[in-house]
Amino acid sequence: MKHLDEYRDAGRARALAGAIARAVTRPWRIMEICGGQTHAILRFGLDQLLPPGLDLVHGPGCPVCVTPLELIDRAIELACMPGVVLASFGDMLRVPGSRTDLLAARARGATVAMVYSPLDAVRMAEEKQDQQIVFFAVGFETTVPGVALAVREARRRGLRNFSILSAHVLVPPALRAILGSPSSRIQGVLAAGHVCTVEGYEDYEPLAREFGVPVVVTGFEPVDLLQGILMCVQQLEQGRAVVENQYSRAVRREGNLAAKALVREMFEPLDRKWRGIGVIPLSGLALRRAWQEFDAERRFALPPAEVEEPAACISGLVLQGAKKPTECPEFGRGCTPERPLGAPMVSSEGACAAYYRYSRGHV
Amino acid sequence: MAHGGGGRLMRELIEQLFAVRLAPEHETDAAVISLGSKRLAFTTDSFVVSPLFFPGGDIGSLAVHGTVNDLAMAGAEPVALSAAFILEEGLEMETLGRIVDSMAEAARRAGVRIATGDTKVVERGRADGLYLTTTGIGVLIHEGELAPWRVAGGDEIVVSGDIGRHGIAVMSAREGLAFESEIVSDSAPVHREALGLLENGIRVHCMRDLTRGGLASAVIEIARAARAAVELDEARIPVREDVRAACELLGFDPLYVANEGRFAAFVAAGDGERAAALLPGGAVIGKVTGKGAGVVTLRSVIGATRVLDLLSGEQLPRIC
Numbered sequence: 082m083k084h085l086d087e088y089r090d091a092g093r094a095r096a097l098a099g100a101i102a103r104a105v106t107r108p109w110r111i112m113e114i115c116g117g118q119t120h121a122i123l124r125f126g127l128d129q130l131l132p133p134g135l136d137l138v139h140g141p142g143c144p145v146c147v148t149p150l151e152l153i154d155r156a157i158e159l160a161c162m163p164g165v166v167l168a169s170f171g172d173m174l175r176v177p178g179s180r181t182d183l184l185a186a187r188a189r190g191a192t193v194a195m196v197y198s199p200l201d202a203v204r205m206a207e208e209k210q211d212q213q214i215v216f217f218a219v220g221f222e223t224t225v226p227g228v229a230l231a232v233r234e235a236r237r238r239g240l241r242n243f244s245i246l247s248a249h250v251l252v253p254p255a256l257r258a259i260l261g262s263p264s265s266r267i268q269g270v271l272a273a274g275h276v277c278t279v280e281g282y283e284d285y286e287p288l289a290r291e292f293g294v295p296v297v298v299t300g301f302e303p304v305d306l307l308q309g310i311l312m313c314v315q316q317l318e319q320g321r322a323v324v325e326n327q328y329s330r331a332v333r334r335e336g337n338l339a340a341k342a343l344v345r346e347m348f349e350p351l352d353r354k355w356r357g358i359g360v361i362p363l364s365g366l367a368l369r370r371a372w373q374e375f376d377a378e379r380r381f382a383l384p385p386a387e388v389e390e391p392a393a394c395i396s397g398l399v400l401q402g403a404k405k406p407t408e409c410p411e412f413g414r415g416c417t418p419e420r421p422l423g424a425p426m427v428s429s430e431g432a433c434a435a436y437y438r439y440s441r442g443h444v
Numbered sequence: 445m446a447h448g449g450g451g452r453l454m455r456e457l458i459e460q461l462f463a464v465r466l467a468p469e470h471e472t473d474a475a476v477i478s479l480g481s482k483r484l485a486f487t488t489d490s491f492v493v494s495p496l497f498f499p500g501g502d503i504g505s506l507a508v509h510g511t512v513n514d515l516a517m518a519g520a521e522p523v524a525l526s527a528a529f530i531l532e533e534g535l536e537m538e539t540l541g542r543i544v545d546s547m548a549e550a551a552r553r554a555g556v557r558i559a560t561g562d563t564k565v566v567e568r569g570r571a572d573g574l575y576l577t578t579t580g581i582g583v584l585i586h587e588g589e590l591a592p593w594r595v596a597g598g599d600e601i602v603v604s605g606d607i608g609r610h611g612i613a614v615m616s617a618r619e620g621l622a623f624e625s626e627i628v629s630d631s632a633p634v635h636r637e638a639l640g641l642l643e644n645g646i647r648v649h650c651m652r653d654l655t656r657g658g659l660a661s662a663v664i665e666i667a668r669a670a671r672a673a674v675e676l677d678e679a680r681i682p683v684r685e686d687v688r689a690a691c692e693l694l695g696f697d698p699l700y701v702a703n704e705g706r707f708a709a710f711v712a713a714g715d716g717e718r719a720a721a722l723l724p725g726g727a728v729i730g731k732v733t734g735k736g737a738g739v740v741t742l743r744s745v746i747g748a749t750r751v752l753d754l755l756s757g758e759q760l761p762r763i764c
Contacts, residue, residue, distance in 0.1 A: 091679075094746040124697075126748020171760030172695075195760070197619060303746050418756035419453055429695050429760065439750045 088302030097307035108134035115273035116143035116430025123439035138402035153178035199231035254364035274328035281336025357397025396423035450657025451755035485520035500629030504546035516635030520582030592669035600716030605725030611701035632705030647712035673736030
């Protein structure tokens with residue numbers, strides 16, 4: 082990973098920051114979609130290098146944060162069932178549901194296993210034939226192909242004790258909802274480079290046109306982010322609004338065709354509730370009919386549920402770039418990583434966690 | 445579980461429960477006790493690592509190194525250890541044998557005697573194979589006291605080698621993660637290096653071995669206890685490429701990843717470079733900028749600064 086150094090080069094970063102300062106003639110508000118980008122911006126202090134008036138706001142790109150309470154409760158419910166192991170990425174474990182989180186449920190006897198890949202959960206299913214392994218499939222477009230492969234592998238191995246609880250979500254429908262909101266003040270967008278490695282960026286082109294908002298597909302290192310911001314600012318200053326690709330070392334316009342084909346074969350879009358935001362049409366993914374035997378909600382016949390969000394948590398506004406975490410009255414007081422009100426305070430991609438961890442001394 | 449992660453919750457547990465009830469004189473890894481003309485350091489530590497064996501070590505060698513290192517941080521030459529085993533029913537004799545052999549070998553290399561011990565067996569399911577507690581005594585080799593209150597403005601901060609290897613090695617063994625090259629734990633006794641600083645006339649004010657919570661947590665704890673403002677320079681903190689790559693992959697910050705054979709020393713202004721030269725892989729990574737509320741800032745590789753804070757619990761691997 083030596084190549085990372087060139088994208089963390091102080092000289093290049095400062096040169097780009099200078100170019101941004103020279104390009105900007107008035108205030109602009111740009112949304113970085115991905116929580117990984119928010120963390121990099123605060124971790125490296127990139128916000129300190131930007132000219133005053135250039136405002137970066139956080140977007141919905143934290144899959145853990147937007148997973149609705151109902152699905153987390155459901156995961157906990159499954160983990161508490163005898164004979165069921167809930168396998169999850171580590172990031173999900175501390176996220177509060179309506180009553181508790183997975184780590185706390187585990188401490189009280191629920192069976193929760195932390196895995197690094199959905200294929201680990203398939204292997205677990207093969208080893209523990211007497212138990213039902215449910216993989217909590219959380220993530221944006223980036224993680225779906227891995228889950229698709231795992232389900233296909235489970236069928237190939239004839240495993241009848243593997244299923245997934247799908248919480249998969251898609252970026253473009255969410256971005257449409259945010260930009261289309263009458264209160265939106267977002268003028269430019271940094272799209273998430275990793276998401277676009279899979280799906281490409283064709284889906285962003287109508288959004289840029291329709292809402293007159295430039296979109297720059299951007300990576301995650303300091304030099305990437307500053308370059309993406311510069312490209313976005315240049316478009317704004319010139320009155321252009323098209324999709325450009327800063328992250329061309331990893332992203333092609335059409336994306337990864339093999340991965341896309343696999344996902345389309347096995348998953349179909351459905352309306353999905355986003356935590357704090359509400360239902361966004363066709364913004365989630367569920368297994369298609371031919372693969373539904375691997376759908377945990379069907380296998381365990383879980384009834385539909387509806388849960389109220391805690392009123393004090395403004396994570397919905399944070400995830401839409403309408404408020405900064407530090408504008409929340411509970412930030413650092415009623416809501417901390419030890420005792421979170423909402424998911425963005427505990428996820429490693431959460432905006433509130435990033436502000437809490439990296440910039441409390443400055444605010 | 446987060447109370448054991450070496451972060452903020454563990455701090456709260458120590459300050460609000462143990463310190464209130466037990467009222468120790470000083471908050472250091474080893475206590476200093478005077479017996480006649482001799483000044484002794486006294487410490488204890490429990491080990492619950494899973495898996496029991498990992499690249500570069502095992503729970504046995506780890507338990508020797510951990511306690512030897514706590515003594516060394518007080519400026520003491522380790523003399524003797526005790527070892528108390530809690531064994532889970534069903535633990536293979538062969539496994540136990542290998543661990544005890546490893547302890548004996550680690551003690552021999554460190555020049556310390558395992559003088560006494562105890563063994564208890566608990567039912568299957570009541571322990572994770574084997575838990576091990578080591579207690580150690582050592583003799584102080586210097587007149588002064590090494591403690592946070594001695595930290596002064598202008599002090600330089602030295603780290604004894606590259607950071608983050610132990611945490612990544614254990615993680616890769618525990619989870620079966622395969623990285624391009626095997627990352628081997630840094631588990632080792634550091635007393636010769638640490639005492640070498642004192643013997644060579646380095647004006648050491650405070651030392652702390654980097655364990656759970658990593659370099660960042662150790663420096664933050666000293667800064668808070670000393671009420672000192674500290675600035676670290678990210679570009680000067682040694683992290684091996686493979687460790688950095690593994691951290692990038694998992695979404696970890698190497699500053700918070702565990703070590704078992706590294707320490708940080710706060711030394712008087714002007715002694716930093718000489719101290720770093722005495723340590724294989726040592727580096728001056730920052731300085732005390734003055735008095736303060738114990739705030740540690742990190743100058744990032746691109747030159748901006750941010751505040752380092754204790755983590756709330758353990759770092760958990762991210763999704764993508």
